[in-house]
Amino acid sequence: MSAATKPADYPGAHLRLVSDRAAGGSSGITLSGVSKTYRSRDGDVPSLKPLDFHINEGEFFVVVGPSGCGKSTLLKMISGLLAPSTGEILVDGEPVTKPHGNVGIVFQNALLLPWRNILGNVMLPIDMKKLPRAEFLVRAKALLKLVGLEGFEKKLPWQLSGGMQQRASICRALVHDPKIMLMDEPFGALDAMTREKMNVELMRIQRETGKTVLLITHSIPEAVFLADRVLVMTERPGAIAAIYDVPLPRPRSLDSMADPAFTDLVQRIRKHFFTQSALD
Amino acid sequence: MAEQKGPSAVSKALNAAWVRPFLFLTFIVVAWDLTIRVFAIPAYQIPAPGDVVAVLWSDWPELLRQAWPTTYATICGFLLSALFGIPVAMLIAGSKTVESYIYPLLVFSQSVPKIAIAPLFVVWFGFGIIPKVISAFLLGFFPVVVSAVQGFKSVDPDMVDLARAMQGSRFRVFCAVNLPHAMPAIFSGLKVSITLAVVGAVVGEFVGSNSGIGYVLQRSIGTFDLPTMFAALVILALLGVVLFWIVDRIESLVIPWHVSQREDIIFAS
Numbered sequence: 001m002s003a004a005t006k007p008a009d010y011p012g013a014h015l016r017l018v019s020d021r022a023a024g025g026s027s028g029i030t031l032s033g034v035s036k037t038y039r040s041r042d043g044d045v046p047s048l049k050p051l052d053f054h055i056n057e058g059e060f061f062v063v064v065g066p067s068g069c070g071k072s073t074l075l076k077m078i079s080g081l082l083a084p085s086t087g088e089i090l091v092d093g094e095p096v097t098k099p100h101g102n103v104g105i106v107f108q109n110a111l112l113l114p115w116r117n118i119l120g121n122v123m124l125p126i127d128m129k130k131l132p133r134a135e136f137l138v139r140a141k142a143l144l145k146l147v148g149l150e151g152f153e154k155k156l157p158w159q160l161s162g163g164m165q166q167r168a169s170i171c172r173a174l175v176h177d178p179k180i181m182l183m184d185e186p187f188g189a190l191d192a193m194t195r196e197k198m199n200v201e202l203m204r205i206q207r208e209t210g211k212t213v214l215l216i217t218h219s220i221p222e223a224v225f226l227a228d229r230v231l232v233m234t235e236r237p238g239a240i241a242a243i244y245d246v247p248l249p250r251p252r253s254l255d256s257m258a259d260p261a262f263t264d265l266v267q268r269i270r271k272h273f274f275t276q277s278a279l280d
Numbered sequence: 281m282a283e284q285k286g287p288s289a290v291s292k293a294l295n296a297a298w299v300r301p302f303l304f305l306t307f308i309v310v311a312w313d314l315t316i317r318v319f320a321i322p323a324y325q326i327p328a329p330g331d332v333v334a335v336l337w338s339d340w341p342e343l344l345r346q347a348w349p350t351t352y353a354t355i356c357g358f359l360l361s362a363l364f365g366i367p368v369a370m371l372i373a374g375s376k377t378v379e380s381y382i383y384p385l386l387v388f389s390q391s392v393p394k395i396a397i398a399p400l401f402v403v404w405f406g407f408g409i410i411p412k413v414i415s416a417f418l419l420g421f422f423p424v425v426v427s428a429v430q431g432f433k434s435v436d437p438d439m440v441d442l443a444r445a446m447q448g449s450r451f452r453v454f455c456a457v458n459l460p461h462a463m464p465a466i467f468s469g470l471k472v473s474i475t476l477a478v479v480g481a482v483v484g485e486f487v488g489s490n491s492g493i494g495y496v497l498q499r500s501i502g503t504f505d506l507p508t509m510f511a512a513l514v515i516l517a518l519l520g521v522v523l524f525w526i527v528d529r530i531e532s533l534v535i536p537w538h539v540s541q542r543e544d545i546i547f548a549s
Contacts, residue, residue: 079445098478101447111439115460115537126454156537176446 013191028212029055029180033087035074047073050087053231053243057092057179060206060213064194064224064269065233067222071216074238075182078214091180101129104173104211106183112157118144118168120151125143125176136175143171146205163194170202174209181206184216187222196254199225203252220269224262225252232272241272287529310372324504330508336514347515349492353409353524357416358474364417365424365473366466372425373432383429395421395483402488412484412492419480420473431465432458439455464538467531478520495521 035050048070052097055061064070079090080099089096104125112121122140126133144150147167157165165184173181186202187195203226206213217223223230224246232241247261256262293299309329315321316328323331336343368386371378376482394415401411435458443453493512500508 076441079441081441082444099445099447101445103445105442105445107442109436109438111442113437113457124443124456125446128443128446128452130452136378158539205399270293276513 006231027057027092028059030090031078031087032090034074034077034084034089035086036070036077036082037085047090049237049239051238051240053240055211055212055214058201058210060215060226060228061231061233062215062217062227062229063233064217064220064223065211065238066235066273068236069233070238071233072184072235075105075184075214075216077179078203079182079245101125101176101180103180103182104178106166106169106173106181106208108185108188109135110157110162110169112165112168112172114157117154117156118149118160121157121168122171122175124172129176131176139177140171140175144173146170146208162190163198165216166190166198167201172204174211179212181211181213181215183213184230185216185218188218195222200254202226207251220266221257221262224248224265225246225257230265230269232269234272242269318354324449324506327506327510332510332514335507335511339508339511343493343496343511343515346491346493346496346512347519349412349489350478350481350485350494350516351519353484353492353525354413354416354474354477354519356409356413357418357468357480358477358523360413360417361420361424361473361477362470363420365469366428369425369428369432369462369466372513373429386422386425392417394480395487398483398487407488407490409490410495415481415484419483423472423476424469427469427472428462428466431462434465435461438510441500460535462538463535467527467535470524470530471524471527474523475520478523482516511523 001155029072031051031053033050033052035046036046036048038045038047050073053235063074065071073082077084078091078096080096083097085179089103091100094100112118113124116124119137119140123133123136124137126140136265141150141153147170149164149167149171152160152164152168160168166189168272170186173183190198190199199222202213213225217225227246230244232244234241235237244265246265250260285296312326313329316326326412368382371377398411398415401414405411405414439457439461440453443457448456481492482494482497485492486498489495493516496512497509498507500512
């Protein structure tokens with residue numbers, strides 16, 4: 001896919017397919033010298049050391065690292081909620097200075113509004129961005145169908161299981177057709193079995209929608225299973241320890257986890273943390 | 281409980297949720313009557329329930345006429361405390377600076393006994409409805425502010441971030457996320473406030489008024505007419521219950537989604 005073909009803003013645009021690796025250039029996310037230092041009463045607390053990397057358009061990019069290494073800070077900076085202390089973030093060549101709305105965010109908790117039904121929750125970004133409701137209602141329903149929540153539109157969040165709530169929050173992140181999906185340990189609160197199912201599901205959704213995904217996780221196998229590239233971070237203050245290409249072919253299934261290439265890479269990444277300290 | 285066959289119609293009726301308070305009330309009234317008889321308490325100390333009922337029966341047009349100004353003052357005071365309390369809470373929760381200026385003073389002002397300053401309102405505004413309304417407002421205001429501040433502050437910051445990342449303006453994010461989130465806390469404040477507003481209105485009537493239940497209370501104490509005084513208390517209690525119930529109904533209309541409003545249905549997915 002060339003950088004010239006911009007995704008159209010019409011419902012159904014999420015169904016376009018893209019190749020696994022897009023060419024570099026100005027599309028995608030570029031971080032140059034981005035660092036973050038928090039001011040506190042006890043002085044400055046460095047959260048992220050200067051980072052330089054590029055995420056290609058349509059790439060599944062996963063960040064693993066120990067707790068408190070500034071992963072969530074990274075995510076907030078890319079969405080424009082937080083200004084970096086130094087450096088610059090470019091999304092499709094445009095510097096990020098304020099919330100740009102070209103992202104969909106999924107947190108560890110589904111964070112659905114308890115007073116809105118599932119469809120209403122999915123429509124939240126449309127209300128916030130003041131986009132035409134009627135037009136995107138079709139898209140919201142199509143997305144709910146895509147994640148297998150058809151027929152649950154009128155239910156309230158508490159009536160759904162944790163996995164279903166998280167799927168609804170993925171729909172909410174996709175409904176305004178952003179180019180980028182930012183996911184902060186999206187399946188961390190789910191049980192192991194639901195989690196594996198959701199991983200397969202997410203991979204399918206990403207392939208069908210062609211979104212650029214930046215996912216943060218604690219789980220190394222999850223990272224390797226999902227990613228095109230894995231960024232390994234060091235302990236606080238966070239810095240890049242390594243970036244690995246995942247050599248596994250797509251489409252992947254849970255059987256891919258038995259591939260020697262998979263276990264090798266998991267082992268190699270794990271060593272980073274055992275030389276540092278335990279991953280908690 | 282000895283029979284396993286299932287409850288009879290009578291025990292079903294006795295166990296209905298709305299019957300229980302009446303059963304308990306009956307118990308209290310009977311105990312009250314018995315105590316007076318057993319210990320021979322004279323009528324000028326505690327009147328017998330029968331005498332109170334007799335007064336309620338014979339004087340109810342007059343009591344009802346006096347209940348009206350009290351109700352009116354209570355509702356006005358309550359509405360004012362909601363009208364001012366919620367925006368003040370928004371300011372306090374929204375800005376640390378505003379909080380540091382206003383909150384300590386607010387707590388300080390609450391420690392001043394209203395009954396002590398109520399005569400001042402009479403001096404300022406005369407014997408009409410205004411001193412009562414102000415007194416009801418002052419008592420009802422604080423619980424609304426405290427609960428609403430807590431409600432506004434307990435919003436998940438991630439949720440707000442999420443809405444802000446979608447380019448929601450401050451106002452739109454507030455309306456879509458913060459305000460509905462604070463609603464349950466605001467209503468718990470309003471429910472405390474409405475009962476305190478009744479007290480406030482009566483305090484206002486105590487210090488200077490020629491109408492209202494507070495005035496009836498004051499007058500009947502002066503003449504040792506205890507049955508009338510107790511009848512007035514019953515009217516006040518009823519007023520509080522009815523107003524509380526109305527706020528409770530409004531709550532279940534406004535926040536039907538809240539945990540406290542859910543029916544006992546479990547949805548299996």
